[in-house]
Amino acid sequence: MRELEIEIISREYIKPESPTPNDFKTFKISLLDQLLPHLYVVPLVYFFKNDGKSDISKRRELLKQSLSKTLVHFYPLAGKVKDNLHVDCNDDGMYYVEARVNAQLSDFLGHPQQELIHGLLPFHPSSTELFTKTYVAMVQVNIFECGGIAIGIYSSHKVMDGQSTVTFMNAWAATASGSSEEIHPSFISSSIFHPNPKLPNATSILIPPPQSEQSKSATRRFVFDASALNVLKNNANCAESNVTNPSRVTAAMGLIWQCAIATSQARFGFRKPSILTFVVNLRSRNSPPLPPYSMGNIFWVTYAKCLVNSDLKLPSMVRRVRNGIDKLDNSFLEDIKGKDGSLVNVMKHLKELEEVHTGNLDTEYLSLSSICNGGIYNADFGWGKPIWTCIGSAGIDALGLPNLVVFMDTRSGDGIEAWVTLKENDMAIFEKIPELLNFATLDPSPLEISLSA
Template identity: 40%
Template sequence: MKWLFSAYKTTERFLNSQQYHQTRSSSLYYSRFYSSSRILNASESSNRLSDSSTKVDLEIISRETIKPSSPTPRHLRTFNLSILDQFMVDVYVPFAFFIPNTNNDSVSDVVNKRSKHLKETLSEILTRFYPFAGEVKDNLQIECNDQGIYYTEARVNQTLQDFLRHPDDEKVRGLLPENPNTTTSSIGNYIIRTQVNIFKCGGIGLLTSTSHKIIDGHTNYMLMKAWAAAAQGSPETISPSFVGAEIFPNNMSLEYSLPSKILATKTLSTKRFVFDSNSLALLKAQPVASASSARPPSRMEATTSIIWKAAAQAATKVRQFGPQSPHVLLSMVDLRKRASPPLPEESIGNLVIAAGTICFPGCQLDLPTLMGQQRESIAKINDIHIESMKGEKGHETFNEILRASNQLMDLTAEGDCLVATSLLNSGAYELDFGWGKPIWVYLMNHGIVRRVALNETLTGGGVEAIVTLSPDEMEIFECNPELLSYATVDPSPLRFVH
């Protein structure tokens, strides 16, 4: 997962303050390519997901390892992680693209031609993204040994249209590679696992599970963009820039780690809440209580804030909250464009940090205040703050940030903290492997207790918010009348296909 507190000095002032009773939110800055390839025999390819809880009828038809088309040079065999990679939670992040068979090719052609082409072009781009074919050695390094990417093909016994009529989170997870699960350590494992799910209609569900030790959301998108360009035969070449460890070198003596409270130890509940353009217009018509800017709220600010408000209110129904009990919002911020000079768009690695802000759900909450506090916390992730994180001089900054984040989590009951991430305006729906763009792009949770992930809707300018809470909180959250006046719960992605 992708988060870090900024401006730890403000956090320290809050922690020392006795003014917990205030009703406003308080900001806290805080050989070619096939290896071990085989087609499974009939007994082996039994329905991997046949139990009643998974709801997906599929069979694995092959498991392979895709290696770079040319070996990684010896002088590149050791890849240093940045300090942001170093303390990033060691989990796998699942991602899904659903692509229809717009050319009406036969299923046999999809299996024999498209899938083969995907493997060939993936092998080609791995020569540029060579660390992804390696093995995480520890929190400081990747051994670029060309072990490759684990690649699975599966046949799904239904059409893509049928699947997308009611695609709940559990159902989509049934299309992921069987191992690792999201909370498995990447050390000693493949950095990326991919499963190509071929539906009866020839549509494809392309699902990846990537190690967060080196791959953040933007990095994953760059990889997919490069893969799609290669599959299309496009002259456009994406050359990854590995500047992270140079700018933010790792630290063997890092004193603190991320708080464990943000990671799930119990069952979670995930649902989708879709805001159409009309609802967004109503939300964005509200003022933002921010001294730094008078502009209207963005889609991210508007949707995140109403979800945060409803999540905080749900928490008060299942746990005791007093006027001094905080509920935290961590908004993930990409550093690439905020640094001075900006980092290359093709920068690879975890180049994100979290902007933190607090509300007190035991008191009255209003959207203008919540939107304003989120905006102000994000604004403090500026070039000056990023500069303080650079080089070896930034090691102490990171230690203080991590120390403050642990202190803050100690103040929250059961880690009452909502982590917000966004792929709005990322271009994910523009990816085209040569047979059409995806009709649904889905961001799955990778084990964060409370999380909201934002993405576009395919058409109409809407926002899809994938929200994860504990089951008892979700039961209350999904019935919140204010939230439901703007959002629709779990609509079919097909409603956005024209």
């Protein structure tokens, strides 16, 4: 493939088709939103083949028109982050960029390079200009020579989590395709997790671990297909360890964590204590469950510990993960909901997380987030579902989390694509661990994943 060039065609703002009512002009974010920074940390890029049924000019216009219609219901996304408590729903519009890529989509996806993927976003993930923006969301539509399209989206973590971004993309796609499926967002989070102006602005649930050294990071993709995950789940199933019917996600989490510990031991010659921190979606854990299209940051961070003498067998690793999830039970949720005393309880739980992250340079830390089971491949704009969806900022550490794993579904819906970022010297060991490569393929072409996983 010749040297890639991405030429900006246009920059504009797409406004909602009808104005936002005055009563909705100021959007209150929730207490959980207050705990997240205004950063564009996990942008997504969706890749679509040219179906050959419509010319590119019609598809470009369809994307704009359908976005305008979608923003009527997702009105905060057409506004700007005002402060730690509010979004100004001023209908200024979503920042929208169109670009032309001098390549065939098939060539680009044959061996996608992280730095080239960065260019498919409205701003480079490491650009200083990006950090000055207050948009809730931004989009770049990239048109390849073959007529294929890549849509890159940024969303502010102050207002939206990964599931919220997926919900918006699916709603936009459903509007564009004229689908009978209606995706109506729910903005009730602030009425459940009440915002509190007394919460210090710097308070965050994303607590970076202590680092004894600064070094370059490397990101690799490890793809688990359904058959490998079924074997992995069976291996993790152990009544003696109190693990029965583990999910594909918890089984893969156990293996990745196990291999991270093996990496550390190989590097230093001895085992260190290890802590896995990971995100848990609270939508289905609430009682009653929140609507599936609930918008906002509706998650909490929990953790699991593995001490130097702890059993490293897969069932034990999965049991620790499950125990971490089980901490976020109904009692926990009631603790952080409501107006009375919720701030005190939230600060108590944050203090627990802070104590886990601080004070011990001899402990190895791994952070993990998953957007599996969220419908990331359901976005069909009328020319087919995406052939690949990926993280747009791989290799860029905006949160101070040097060891980070993000799980995504594969196109088939029953596989897992694990984006693993580690320090370069750790990755050199991690990516060669036989126990990992027995189940996962390292950096396959997305075109191969689409066919097999």
